[in-house]
Amino acid sequence: MEHLVRDPACRTRVYYLTAERMEAFKVTDTLRARMVEKWIWCVKREFLDAATTKCVGLDCEFTDPRKAGEEQRAAVLQLSVASETLVFHIIHANKVAQMLKNFLEDGNIRFCGAAIGNDVKKLRPHGIHNTSAYDLQKVVPNPTTKPTPSLYDLANHTIGTNLEQKKKYNHKNMMDAAAQEK
Template sequence: MEHLVRDPACRNRVYYLKAEGMEATFKAMVTLRAKMVEKWIRRVKRDFLDTATIKFVGLDCEFTDPRKKKVGEEQRAAVLQLSLASETLVFQMIHADIKVPQALKDFLEDGNIIFCGTAIGNDLKKLRLEGIRITSAYDLQKVVPNPTTKTTPSLYDLANHTIGTNLE
């Protein structure tokens, strides 16, 4: 995904993925542009969330490299991934034209949407450094019974067990 940063003309990519044994095609938008984040939010609200009685969105963050930070500096949120239904947004905040667009902040702070992830506490902490306070978040490792022999199941483990897939 680094190619987005190197090529100023290409700040967005859309990928269509189909996993073996699954009927649905997943759409993943990778972007550095705030406008594309806003478009994605409007589309998933219209197509999925507005009519849903319970609104769940998967959330994951990747952070800046701890080896490259200055003394006393905290790791920051670098990449934000949001997923629901067959739609995924990968927003490379660290290289974005606007690090936290207002539409994204409003979306993440919407108390009517439940954001789910695994080991989500650190993600929430890093997003608070960007001025984002998510109030409706659940750590699936604490909610879903562990279907594996691992001490801490991954999101893949939980998803594979719950929906009966074998994603890697």
């Protein structure tokens, strides 16, 4: 991954990366509403306006469910269109732009992801009410022997790659291992 831009004033980073026989991806990582607006404007102009079927990949990472008294919500919003990806740290953002709300609530755009219903639900505390979400695990035929294929499984099958999912850090298993060592 090559880091190309770092502007501390706007708290945004832009990366270009290539992976396994694929074209370069541009990743915009930000917590600024203004950069989200710019990303939306660019992908609409470059990709979505001319498309007969408007499709955007959507995924979220959530706040810690173990914090007492706090409703779990989206912490990071990830959107992908063609080779453009936005990683928006919505939990630390200066604001959630109305343009982002309008974009995610646009019924002419299909927002696709794996188990996307939970992502849509966790965006509601931010004032975002998406009604055009499609769960790829239910729409795309299962190419694996697993009961529910992961998004990696679906992507690898569809685009012919062998991308691997990172192993998630399991805090409980680490604590158990540390206790056993004592």
